[in-house]
Amino acid sequence: MGTEVAAFRNVSKSYGRVRAVDGLDLVLRPGETVALLGPNGAGKSSSLDLLLGLREPDHGTVELFGGAPRAAIAAGRVGAMLQSGGLMADVKVRELVRLACDVHPRGRAVGEVLADAGITELAERRVDRLSGGQEQRVRFALAIAGANDLIVLDEPTTGMDVSVRKAFWASMRAQADVGRTVLFATHYLEEADSIADRVLVLHRGRLIADGSSAEIKAKAGARRITFELHDADGPFDDSALRALPGVLALDVTARVPGVRTVRIRTADADAGVAGLYRAGLYPRGLEVTGLGLEQAFLTITGEQDAADSSEFATEAAR
Numbered sequence: 613m614g615t616e617v618a619a620f621r622n623v624s625k626s627y628g629r630v631r632a633v634d635g636l637d638l639v640l641r642p643g644e645t646v647a648l649l650g651p652n653g654a655g656k657s658s659s660l661d662l663l664l665g666l667r668e669p670d671h672g673t674v675e676l677f678g679g680a681p682r683a684a685i686a687a688g689r690v691g692a693m694l695q696s697g698g699l700m701a702d703v704k705v706r707e708l709v710r711l712a713c714d715v716h717p718r719g720r721a722v723g724e725v726l727a728d729a730g731i732t733e734l735a736e737r738r739v740d741r742l743s744g745g746q747e748q749r750v751r752f753a754l755a756i757a758g759a760n761d762l763i764v765l766d767e768p769t770t771g772m773d774v775s776v777r778k779a780f781w782a783s784m785r786a787q788a789d790v791g792r793t794v795l796f797a798t799h800y801l802e803e804a805d806s807i808a809d810r811v812l813v814l815h816r817g818r819l820i821a822d823g824s825s826a827e828i829k830a831k832a833g834a835r836r837i838t839f840e841l842h843d844a845d846g847p848f849d850d851s852a853l854r855a856l857p858g859v860l861a862l863d864v865t866a867r868v869p870g871v872r873t874v875r876i877r878t879a880d881a882d883a884g885v886a887g888l889y890r891a892g893l894y895p896r897g898l899e900v901t902g903l904g905l906e907q908a909f910l911t912i913t914g915e916q917d918a919a920d921s922s923e924f925a926t927e928a929a930r
């Protein structure tokens with residue numbers, strides 16, 4: 613379809629016995645800023661390589677703008693910043709960026725690209741004299757050297773310190789704001805949370821979550837209720853806690869005699885709190901907090917690990 617930027621249709625890719633991408637179905641739409649998350653080895657880089665036509669799938673099809681990835685790249689519709697590959701050494705930053713602008717079928721003005729990447733002040737520096745973080749920004753400049761419709765970034769902030777990283781995300785956001793679709797793989801979950809309007813979670817080559825970060829958090833049971841129960845207020849009743857509506861996980865610790873600290877992960881914090889009082893409990897120091905994307909991510913990948921190992925145990929028992 614004409615409105616699809618990219619589409620994976622039942623795509624699988626193995627390296628020998630390692631299945632890096634496993635039946636991936638995914639469509640990217642114009643203007644989205646999409647974060648690709650996943651633990652080490654989840655298949656993020658492999659998926660990006662497939663998207664860019666750098667590898668061929670074993671099964672399924674990958675399309676960019678309704679055609680073969682290589683055709684879209686040849687037409688200058690895609691810019692990429694990958695983890696591997698060195699930069700030309702004996703040139704100045706401006707010369708390297710100019711070269712990228714010149715060879716791009718839809719090349720932009722050099723000054724504009726340097727400014728957008730936040731490296732104007734590095735323009736006369738030799739490329740081999742740059743720090744790791746500065747080098748990353750030059751790579752980003754190369755990815756935006758043309759008027760691309762899609763920008764693909766594989767862990768772009770690796771090696772950047774916190775302030776450079778923040779400035780980098782602003783540069784990336786600015787590209788999205790002019791209507792470009794941005795797909796980036798990252799390990800910085802809180803930043804994905806604030807920048808991406810769609811978050812994909814890959815795990816063992818499979819897409820296990822796809823939605824806004826609010827939806828991902830909701831899927832993980834995104835809220836936590838924390839309070840104390842004091843023996844002085846009434847006898848402790850574990851079953852009353854377990855029976856509360858929406859409980860996904862319950863953790864009770866008793867570090868001080870007569871006082872228990874209760875942490876509940878819940879799919880419905882409002883009903884949970886109302887249920888506490890309805891059960892005649894007297895929670896002290898009650899707090900309801902949201903889970904960060906990082907905790908949500910750990911929860912859903914952990915749950916998937918547990919599901920995979922029980923599936924494995926069942927298979928093995930057959």
Ligand SMILES: Nc1ncnc2c1ncn2[C@@H]1O[C@H](COP(=O)(O)OP(=O)(O)OP(=O)(O)O)[C@@H](O)[C@H]1O
Pocket residue numbers: 627630631632650651652653654655656657658659
């Ligand atoms: N060229 C290759 N040859 C053999 N195995 C590979 C190759 N590239 C990747 N793999 C394996 O495929 C799986 C997926 O790797 P991939 O690099 O796509 O994951 P990733 O999510 O990008 O990981 P990371 O976060 O560590 O960069 C891993 O088990 C990895 O070891």
